[in-house]
Amino acid sequence: MERTTVHLMRHGEVHNPEGILYGRRSGFRLSERGRQMVARVAEVLHSGGHDIRTVIASPLQRAQESALPAAEAYGLEVATDPRLIEAENHFEGMAVNKNRAMLAHPRHWRTYVNPLRPSWGEPYVDQVQRMRGAISAALSRVAGGEALLVSHQLPIWVTRLHLERRPLAHDPRRRQCSLASLTSLTFEGRRLVGLSYWEPAGELLLGATDMVPGTSSAAENAGGRRP
Numbered sequence: 001m002e003r004t005t006v007h008l009m010r011h012g013e014v015h016n017p018e019g020i021l022y023g024r025r026s027g028f029r030l031s032e033r034g035r036q037m038v039a040r041v042a043e044v045l046h047s048g049g050h051d052i053r054t055v056i057a058s059p060l061q062r063a064q065e066s067a068l069p070a071a072e073a074y075g076l077e078v079a080t081d082p083r084l085i086e087a088e089n090h091f092e093g094m095a096v097n098k099n100r101a102m103l104a105h106p107r108h109w110r111t112y113v114n115p116l117r118p119s120w121g122e123p124y125v126d127q128v129q130r131m132r133g134a135i136s137a138a139l140s141r142v143a144g145g146e147a148l149l150v151s152h153q154l155p156i157w158v159t160r161l162h163l164e165r166r167p168l169a170h171d172p173r174r175r176q177c178s179l180a181s182l183t184s185l186t187f188e189g190r191r192l193v194g195l196s197y198w199e200p201a202g203e204l205l206l207g208a209t210d211m212v213p214g215t216s217s218a219a220e221n222a223g224g225r226r227p
Contacts (some may be wrong), residue, residue, distance in 0.1 A: 001057070001188045001189050002143060002144040002189070003144070003186060003188055003193075004139055004143055004145060004146070004147075004186070005050075005145075005147070005184055005185065006135050006138050006142060006143060006146070006147065006184070007045075007148045007149065007150050007182045007184045008093070008129075008135075008156045008159065009041065009066065009067075009070075009148055009151070009182050010066075010150075010152060010153050010177055010179060011030070011038070011058075011062040011063045011066040011150060011152065011180070012030050012031075012033070012066050012118075012179055012180045012201070012207075013030065013031045013034035013166040013179050013180075013204075013208045013218075014028050014031060014034060015028070015207070016028060016211070017223065017224070018159060018223045019095045019098050019223030019224070020223075021091050021092055021093065021094055021095070021096050022062075022093075022211070023088070023091075023092030023093070024092065026060070026096070028060070028062055029061055029065060030066065032121065033204060034066070034179070035038040035065070035199070037180035037201040038065070038066040038067075038068075038180055038201075039069045039078070040200055040204065041069070041180050041182070041200045041201055042069035042070040042071060042072070042073045043073070044111070045148070046070075046073040046074065050146050051072045051145045052070060052140070052145070052146050052147070052148050053076075053142040053146060053147065054076065054138065054141050054142050054147045054148070055067050055070050055074070055077075055078050055147075055150070056080070056084065056138060056148070056150070057078055057079070057080055057149070057150040058080075058083065058086065058132070058150060058151050058152060059080050060152075062149075063084065063150045063151065064080070065076060066180070067148070067150040069142065070148050081134045083131065083139070084130075084131070084150065084152075084155070085155075086151075086152040086154070086155070087122040087127050087155055087222070088122040088203070089120065089122075090108070091108075091111075091120065092226075095112070095222075097112040097220050097221060097222040098222045098223045098224075107188070108120075108137070112149055115169065116168075118169070122227040124168035124169070125168065127154065127158050128168070131151070132159070133140075134149060135159075136190075139187060139190065153175060153214070154212075156177050157176070157177045158170075158227075160176075160177075160195065160197075163192060163195060164195065166219060174214065175214030176214060176215045177214055178202070178214065178216030178217075178218065179201070179208055179210055179216065179218060180200070180201040180221075181197065181198065181199045182197070182198050182199075182200065183196075184196045184198070184202050202217075209221035
C-alpha cells in the first residue's frame with residue numbers, strides 16, 4: 001500500500017513589536033527572522049529529496065508568506081484552505097503577555113467557565129474536525145507523495161493530541177510546536193502509521209519571539225521588541 005506524508009508546518013516568526021495576540025487579525029506579516037526560518041524549511045525539504053506535490057496554507061498573511069518559499073522551490077502555486085486558519089480567541093487584539101492583570105477584569109470572567117472546551121475560544125474538537133478535513137483532502141490530492149500544509153500552533157497541536165489519543169485540554173507551555181516546525185504525518189492509505197516532529201529552522205529559534213513559545217527556545221513576546 002502506498003505511503004503518503006502530510007507535513008503540518010507552523011508559520012515563521014511574526015513582526016509583532018507590540019506583542020499583540022494577533023489571532024485571525026489581518027496585517028501581521030513575517031519578520032525578517034521569520035522569512036529566514038521559512039526559507040530554511042524550504043531548503044531542507046528540497047535538498048532532502050522530499051516529494052512535495054502540493055503546498056496549501058491558511059488564508060492569513062503570515063501563513064501565506066510561510067508557504068511561498070517551499071512552493072517556489074517545487075515550482076508550485078500556494079493553494080489556500082480556510083480550514084487551516086488560526087483558532088478563534090476572545091483575547092485577540094490584546095497584549096496579553098505584557099499585562100496579565102488585564103485578564104482578571106470581570107468582563108472576561110464568562111470566558112473562564114469551561115477551560116476544557118475552551119470557553120474563551122473555538123472549541124478544541126472543532127479545530128480538530130476542520131484540520132482533519134484539510135488533511136484528508138491533501139491525502140486525496142497527493143496519494144503516494146507528500147503535502148505541506150501551513151497552519152498555526154494551536155490547531156496543529158490539538159490535532160496531534162487527538163491523533164496520539166491524548167486529552168485535548170492542555171497547558172500551553174507544553175506545546176511542542178515551535179515557529180516554522182513540522183509535524184509530519186505518514187499514512188498507508190488512510191491509516192496513520194507514523195508521526196514525527198522536527199525543527200528544520202531550529203537554530204533560528206534562539207533570539208526569536210513568540211506569543212506562546214511552548215517547549216521551544218524562543219522568548220515570550222511581551223512587546224517592546226522589534227524582531
